[in-house]
Amino acid sequence: MTYAIDKNGYYGYYGGAYIPEILRANIVALKQQFLALRDDQAFNAAFFGLLKDYVGRPSPLYYASRLSERYGAKIYLKREDLNHTGSHKINNTIGQVLLAQRMGKRHILAETGAGQHGVATATVAALMDMQCTVFMGETDMARQQPNVEKMRLLGATVVPVTSGSKTLKDAANEAIRYWIHHPVDAHYVIGSVIGPDPYPAMVAHFQSVISGEIRRQLMEQEGTPFPHAVIACVGGGSNAAGAFHHFLNDKEVQLIGVEAAGKGVDSGYTAATIATGSTGVIHGSKTLLMQDSDGQIREPYSISAGLDYPGIGPLHAYLHETGRATFMQVTDEEALQAVFLLMHLEGIIPAIESAHALAALEKLSFTHAGPVVLCLSGRGDKDMDTYIREAPAALKTHLP
Ligand SMILES: *Cc1c(COP(=O)(O)O)cnc(C)c1O
Numbered sequence: 001m002t003y004a005i006d007k008n009g010y011y012g013y014y015g016g017a018y019i020p021e022i023l024r025a026n027i028v029a030l031k032q033q034f035l036a037l038r039d040d041q042a043f044n045a046a047f048f049g050l051l052k053d054y055v056g057r058p059s060p061l062y063y064a065s066r067l068s069e070r071y072g073a074k075i076y077l078k079r080e081d082l083n084h085t086g087s088h089k090i091n092n093t094i095g096q097v098l099l100a101q102r103m104g105k106r107h108i109l110a111e112t113g114a115g116q117h118g119v120a121t122a123t124v125a126a127l128m129d130m131q132c133t134v135f136m137g138e139t140d141m142a143r144q145q146p147n148v149e150k151m152r153l154l155g156a157t158v159v160p161v162t163s164g165s166k167t168l169k170d171a172a173n174e175a176i177r178y179w180i181h182h183p184v185d186a187h188y189v190i191g192s193v194i195g196p197d198p199y200p201a202m203v204a205h206f207q208s209v210i211s212g213e214i215r216r217q218l219m220e221q222e223g224t225p226f227p228h229a230v231i232a233c234v235g236g237g238s239n240a241a242g243a244f245h246h247f248l249n250d251k252e253v254q255l256i257g258v259e260a261a262g263k264g265v266d267s268g269y270t271a272a273t274i275a276t277g278s279t280g281v282i283h284g285s286k287t288l289l290m291q292d293s294d295g296q297i298r299e300p301y302s303i304s305a306g307l308d309y310p311g312i313g314p315l316h317a318y319l320h321e322t323g324r325a326t327f328m329q330v331t332d333e334e335a336l337q338a339v340f341l342l343m344h345l346e347g348i349i350p351a352i353e354s355a356h357a358l359a360a361l362e363k364l365s366f367t368h369a370g371p372v373v374l375c376l377s378g379r380g381d382k383d384m385d386t387y388i389r390e391a392p393a394a395l396k397t398h399l400p
Pocket residue numbers: 087088089114116117191192193233234235236237238239240306307351353354377378379
């Protein structure tokens with residue numbers, strides 16, 4: 001079994017490029033450029049150079065001793081929260097904007113949910129002197145205000161999206177619509193392993209720096225490149241894809257993705273796509289998505305703007321179908337408790353998205369002595385309003 005994408009852009013049954021004819025030339029050119037440059041020395045020197053000196057990579061693999069004591073396992077946190085702009089999103093953004101630059105594009109488009117992808121894109125667009133337009137749902141603009149201000153100060157235009165649930169999927173719809181009208185000068189930087197081929201594999205490639213580093217760091221710190229398990233939260237699935245990538249063919253490494261259950265998997269207020277989804281097409285890709293019996297997309301819900309998406313990358317649909325990865329579901333409340341637990345045990349304020357991965361530790365039992373690596377995808381600065389509001393209730397329940 002191989003978990004690489006095939007030449008038509010499919011992981012097994014999932015993936016492909018279901019796009020309007022007018023974008024076909026863009027997608028074909030993008031795929032050619034990506035395949036030509038992914039192993040190009042000068043391109044990789046520029047990419048890895050920026051990851052090192054601009055982003056601050058490698059991000060630390062931190063042995064969390066108090067968390068380890070609590071769960072009876074050797075838990076390491078992959079500190080993507082320490083990256084410039086505060087999450088893993090910048091790894092992919094740098095790769096794609098470098099590609100766009102070499103394709104002669106002058107205008108960068110992005111959709112954003114939590115605003116982390118928007119901030120990363122606005123940042124790299126400023127660095128590379130490109131025009132930047134970010135589409136963001138109005139609901140998300142309200143709950144992630146600091147990131148909206150950051151994008152604007154960095155010189156990006158933030159376009160409020162008022163359709164649907166006014167969240168991530170609606171922002172992606174709007175970005176695609178805009179791209180259809182500006183196919184020549186604009187490149188659309190998709191922020192996760194979603195969208196038409198070549199995006200899912202391309203984003204996974206740029207994010208795979210995460211698992212490449214984990215292998216090297218574990219070798220140094222534990223004398224083996226193989227963890228017992230890798231745990232990551234899954235919105236579209238890019239931090240998970242990056243953290244899993246170099247372990248996909250190492251069957252002894254358990255891969256665990258954690259989706260947002262919202263108010264509960266069966267509550268009608270959820271973003272748990274693997275648990276509640278079925279096959280369909282969303283944003284140019286055949287994958288699992290949340291839909292009703294007429295094929296209408298069900299509005300997702302999660303406290304976390306970055307996980308509030310009704311689809312999932314085709315790689316993860318395939319990893320689920322083949323059983324290579326296990327997917328778990330974590331509610332808003334469980335995630336919030338994990339936020340305060342990490343603050344108190346390790347002095348780290350995680351993003352609400354990353355806290356979903358942390359909450360999975362409560363549901364797993366570790367009988368194996370091997371190291372467990374959890375991808376801490378981002379920091380919690382953007383979530384401070386939520387944390388201040390929710391602190392009293394969450395504190396009551398988790399403290400011993
Ligand atoms: C965007 C985001 C996510 C979810 O996106 P994936 O593509 O699933 O990784 C998770 N964590 C943080 C901090 C984010 O900003």
